Amino acid sequence: MRTPLAGEVTAGRADLAIGPRPSRWDRHAGVLGREEIVVAMARTDPLAAEAEGVTFALIAGEPVVHYHPDNGLGGWLDDVAAQRDVRLTAATRTRQATTAAHLAAAGLGVALVPTTAVHASFPRGRLKPAGRTEFVRGDVCDRPRLASSS
Template identity: 50%
Template sequence: MPTLRALECLIAVLDAGSITEAAALLHVSQPALSHQLAALEREIGAPVVERLPRGVRATAIGRAVEADARVALTAAARVVDSGRAVVRGEGGVLRLACAESLTASLLAPVLRTWSRRHPQVRIQLTEATSADDLVQHLESGTADLALGPRPTRWNGAEELIGAEEIIAVLPADHPLSERDRLTFDDLRDQPLVHYHPENGLSAWLDAEAARHGVPLTPVVRVRQAATAAHLAASGLGIALVPTTALATAGPGALQHLDPVLSRDLICLIATPADPLVRRFTADVVERGIPITASVRTKLA
C-alpha cells in the first residue's frame, strides 16, 4: 500500500517537473524524495517518472496513477480539515445520554447555548431512567458523555456538577406543611407518591428511608419526578422530589428534609480526550445545578 507521503512526492515532482524543485517545495532532501519515489515504483512494479537531462516527466504509468493520487491527497486533507473543525467546535457529532428527569432542567439550557455557538455540531440525545442505564450507554459505545446521579458502578472519568437536594412536596393544607423541616420519621405511615421501579429514585429513596428505620407507604408510583410533585400538590400524598424536577413552584408546600437529603449529579465521560466532550462537560459544570427563584423562595 503506497503511503500518502510517497503520493505527495509524486505529485510534487509532476507539478514542478524537477526533483530538486519538488524537494525544496516539500522541505525534504533530494535523496529522501527519491527514496519515496523508489518505494512507490517498487509497490507498483514500474517507473512512474522518467529522468531527463533537464528535469523529469511522468511515464505512462505515472500519468495513469496521477488522478487517483491527487484524489487520495485531497481526501486526506479533508480528513485533517474535518478533525480540526471538530476541535474548534465547528462540526462533528456529540452523543449524549441523560437521566430523563434532568433533560429539561439541567441539559436543555446548555443545549440551547450550544445550538447558537456551535450550529454545525450535531447532538444525539438518549434519555435513561437510571444512573446504571447511563453506564450501559457509555459501555456499549452509544454515548460519549452521560449526565445524571452517581451510578452504583463506574470506573471511568467523571466531573462533579454539584449536589442536588431532595425536598418534600405536600398539599398546601397538609398538617405537616407548617413544619420548618420534615424528618423521615414524619413520613412514617404517610401516603407517598413514589416512583416506578425503573426510575433510579425508587430504590435509592427506599434505601435512604430504611437507613432511618422508616418504611415508605406508596399510594401510587410514577415514572417522572415532576409528575410526582404535581400529584402530591393536588392532595394525593407526599412526594420526595429533586429540586431540578421543579421547573416552577406549584400550589403545593415545599419542605427541606432533616437531615438534608441530596445526591451528587455528575458527568460520566467515556472519551475524556475528545475536545467536544471536554468543552460540553465544562459548560455543564460551569452552569451547575439550577434552582428556580420560585422554588428557592418557597424553601426559604
C-alpha cells in the same frame, strides 16, 4: 440499584451518563453539582406544619409519590431511606419529578423532588426542605477504542 443509563454505559452502548449515582457502581464517577431536594405535599397534609422541615422518620408512615424504576431518583430515594432504616410506601409511581410534585400537591402523598422540578407554576401545596442529592458523571474508560486509521 442500577439505572438504565448505568446499564447502557456498562454494556458499552454509551460512553457516559449523567444522573444520580447508582448505588452499585464501581466505575469512575465525578460530581457535577448538587441540587436541593424538597418535600412536596398538599397544604392540608399534617407534615405541612413541621417548622424544621421534613425528615425520613416523619415520611416513614406516609404514602409517597415515588418514581418509576427507570428514573434514577427512585433508586436514590430508596437508598437514602434504607440508610435511615426507613421503608417507603409508594402510593403511586411516576417517571417525572414535576408530575410527582403535582400529584403530592393534589393530596396523593408526599414527594421528594429536586427544586428544579418545582416551577413557578406549582399550583398549590407546600414545599419543605429535605436534603441534597448529587448529580454525577459516570465516565467509562475501559472500553476498547477504535484505532485511528492514518
